[in-house]
Amino acid sequence: MYIYDAYDKQMLEDRITQFRDQTRRFLAGELSEEQFLPLRLQNGLYIQRLAPMLRVAIPYGCLSSVQLRKLASIARDYDKGYAHFSTRQNIQYNWPVLEQVPELLAELADVEMHAIQTSGNCIRNTTTDQFAGVAVGEIEDSRPWCEIIRQWSTFHPEFAYLPRKFKIAVCGTPNDQAATQVHDIGLYIKKNAEGEIGFQVLVGGGLGRTPVIGAQICDFLPWKHLLTYLDAIMRVYNRFGRRDNKYKARIKILVKAIGADAFREKVEAEWQHDKDGQATLTEEEVNRCKGFFADPDYEEHIDKDASVETHAGTDLLFSHWLERNVTNHKKPGYRIVTLCLKETGVATGDLTDGQMDFVANLADKFSFGEVRVTHVQNLVLTDVRLKDLYELFQACKQESLATPYVGLLNDMVCCPGGDFCSLANAKSIPIAESIQRRFEDFERQKNIGDITLNISGCMNACGHHHVGNIGILGVDKKGAEFYQVTLGGSADRQTAIGKVLGPSFAQEDMPDVIEKIIDVYLNNREDGENFLNTYKRIGIEPYKESVYASAD
Amino acid sequence: MPALIKDGTISENTWHLISKDTDLSEAIENRGNQIMVHISLWQEHKDELAASSKNIAVWLDSDDDAYDLASDVGDLPLIAVNFPVFKDGRSFSNAAILRQRMSFKGELRAIGDVLRDQMFYMKKCGINSFELSDAIDAEEALAAFTDFADNYQSTVEDPAPLFRRR
Numbered sequence: 001m002y003i004y005d006a007y008d009k010q011m012l013e014d015r016i017t018q019f020r021d022q023t024r025r026f027l028a029g030e031l032s033e034e035q036f037l038p039l040r041l042q043n044g045l046y047i048q049r050l051a052p053m054l055r056v057a058i059p060y061g062c063l064s065s066v067q068l069r070k071l072a073s074i075a076r077d078y079d080k081g082y083a084h085f086s087t088r089q090n091i092q093y094n095w096p097v098l099e100q101v102p103e104l105l106a107e108l109a110d111v112e113m114h115a116i117q118t119s120g121n122c123i124r125n126t127t128t129d130q131f132a133g134v135a136v137g138e139i140e141d142s143r144p145w146c147e148i149i150r151q152w153s154t155f156h157p158e159f160a161y162l163p164r165k166f167k168i169a170v171c172g173t174p175n176d177q178a179a180t181q182v183h184d185i186g187l188y189i190k191k192n193a194e195g196e197i198g199f200q201v202l203v204g205g206g207l208g209r210t211p212v213i214g215a216q217i218c219d220f221l222p223w224k225h226l227l228t229y230l231d232a233i234m235r236v237y238n239r240f241g242r243r244d245n246k247y248k249a250r251i252k253i254l255v256k257a258i259g260a261d262a263f264r265e266k267v268e269a270e271w272q273h274d275k276d277g278q279a280t281l282t283e284e285e286v287n288r289c290k291g292f293f294a295d296p297d298y299e300e301h302i303d304k305d306a307s308v309e310t311h312a313g314t315d316l317l318f319s320h321w322l323e324r325n326v327t328n329h330k331k332p333g334y335r336i337v338t339l340c341l342k343e344t345g346v347a348t349g350d351l352t353d354g355q356m357d358f359v360a361n362l363a364d365k366f367s368f369g370e371v372r373v374t375h376v377q378n379l380v381l382t383d384v385r386l387k388d389l390y391e392l393f394q395a396c397k398q399e400s401l402a403t404p405y406v407g408l409l410n411d412m413v414c415c416p417g418g419d420f421c422s423l424a425n426a427k428s429i430p431i432a433e434s435i436q437r438r439f440e441d442f443e444r445q446k447n448i449g450d451i452t453l454n455i456s457g458c459m460n461a462c463g464h465h466h467v468g469n470i471g472i473l474g475v476d477k478k479g480a481e482f483y484q485v486t487l488g489g490s491a492d493r494q495t496a497i498g499k500v501l502g503p504s505f506a507q508e509d510m511p512d513v514i515e516k517i518i519d520v521y522l523n524n525r526e527d528g529e530n531f532l533n534t535y536k537r538i539g540i541e542p543y544k545e546s547v548y549a550s551a552d
Numbered sequence: 553m554p555a556l557i558k559d560g561t562i563s564e565n566t567w568h569l570i571s572k573d574t575d576l577s578e579a580i581e582n583r584g585n586q587i588m589v590h591i592s593l594w595q596e597h598k599d600e601l602a603a604s605s606k607n608i609a610v611w612l613d614s615d616d617d618a619y620d621l622a623s624d625v626g627d628l629p630l631i632a633v634n635f636p637v638f639k640d641g642r643s644f645s646n647a648a649i650l651r652q653r654m655s656f657k658g659e660l661r662a663i664g665d666v667l668r669d670q671m672f673y674m675k676k677c678g679i680n681s682f683e684l685s686d687a688i689d690a691e692e693a694l695a696a697f698t699d700f701a702d703n704y705q706s707t708v709e710d711p712a713p714l715f716r717r718r
Contacts, residue, residue, distance in 0.1 A: 007702055007718055014700045022669060038639060039669055121639070151704040151714070157676035158648055158707075161641025227706075227713075238645045239617075273653055278713060279706035285715040 001064055001370060002147045002292045004112045012109045015116060019043050020102040042122055044115025045101055054093045054101060055118040056108060060128045060146035061089035061373040065360040068371055070111040072356035078104050084416060085349040087462055089127050089373045090118055094420055116154060121162045123153035127169045128178050130374040133293055134336055134382045135173040136328050140189040140197055142172040144289035152227050159234045163241035164249035179375060181205050181495035182467060184251045185233060186214045197223045203233060204255030207461035211497045212252040215260035217267060224281045232271035296368040296383060302333035305386040318393050320404035320442055333386050339379040339396060340403040340411055344436040347429045348414035349377035358399045366392050376413050408445040409453055410436045413464055417457030424457035426474025426481035431455055431510050438511040448518055451531040467491035469532045470517060471498045483510055487543055488535045499540055502548055516546045555690040558681040560697060562690045567609055580604045588632050591616050618646040625656040635664040644677045651678030651708040671696035678708035
């Protein structure tokens, strides 16, 4: 993991001092509500339905066990004993008291964490694939590049008052679990024929009110130009992005309005000035950052372990867990383990302080003291020895963290929705729970197979509903909460935006609706075909017919 | 006149801001000897303004393009960039363009809704004078320049990013 040096530490301390003073001036009436707003937002602090909400950055989803324990203690001391892992690999506290926030931030700084730029119209936390550095067939570990972008984007003086928020994702894995194409900037790491590293640059992707897949503006940007090119994109956006209407202020609207080619020309024109200038990355800096993400001390010659098969033969839940939650690792003898935070009856992505401490202990014992947070609201232990899998599984079971649902229907993504969020049009947590209850039987889920279901409580799409194979969007209809369903979305390398099925549904009908959709799939699928591929083959009509038939 | 901070000290503000809708004769009739005119008036009446007895500076609104001043920067002692509302961050880019792209060496002033908490970033973008609203205590605002000891990026003020210095 990246470790702060004196410069990083100083900057964080300066920020806390600054925010402490800003909070003091606000409480003393020297700063207006309106003036304090962007300042607190750029420190992760929202005023929510019930209380302030503080969003803490987990840079590109990487946490040490020490940091996770700190997050647990903050949940205990400043909150109600739990916190929520969000779809941006961040963590949110729902009940901190404004006056205590500067103190809370100081505690975070003790473990090199912060809430900087986790909200507001600025460059947000950069995200990546949770398997970065351990994935089989990885092109290049994205973490050092994310760290380089983190530093460049932190307190960037020119881009702190953008037209709207700005999100960057970097992906160096073959599968893309970072939803790269629906980010304001999506960067795919590539290698050219000479084996040199570069980036395919996409701009103008995003979800929200207007879902758009990013447009390529550069096929191969040599690595050393990364920051100068990003500066050029940001400057074009900062100058020309719309500011008259917040719903049309994201970069995607600008790229659509002038076209990707015209946007590229503007970027290139701006870039020519700074290309090869001082912000050009050096080999020394890249190597410095890469040094923090070197492989841990993997053991050799532990490729095989009979105990796994033995236990799988006698423990059915373990064999399910192996199948769904355990992924192959680049290093023989090691596995990537996903802890599914989707226990039925628990708000998606929520974890108690005790569970956080528990996972921190697991990380220390089984995975070199590191944990990853995924954008689908799960946690990952990246480096577990084959021979430790059963012991880890049994430990997880005791804390309700062994749910063997990864990639199945109940592993759904869900925003906090109307229960917590002041932007929401509708609740989302009860919808998730009612569907989870309906499909709780594991064999049934297993029979349905790989599928993604995403729920957002409003158009802002924190639950990424547009890119779920099944998407659910909460809408407000004359004061009542209704739910619109989309089908066919996906967030991988073949990203697609889901299509609206038809008129929306009442909350109580949702489990039936989802069940009907699933039945259409099961009745139509051909050998080995997953939900998405069946949908692609048969189109939306059969689903419409089935779901709306009984309403006539 | 609003309070002014220039080059890190509280200074006398001698420039008169001429609003956007002012025409040439009105602008020249201003009793001040130093006037800041909007770029549109400047572009339309450059010669007349130059021929007047006034010292002329130009101000850019946030939706104006700093590149439009490319041929003028050598002649202007002061260029001001306006922040119509503090949330409008376009003038950060205009400021940086004036310094980086056009090598403007004169006084670069932030006007409009300038917040104390933005002054550190403004300075990094090359702004060296700040017109403050009455609500801001200029003495206290001076502290803004030391909000941070350093920054990661390549900026107008420090072209070498931190990674070339650490």
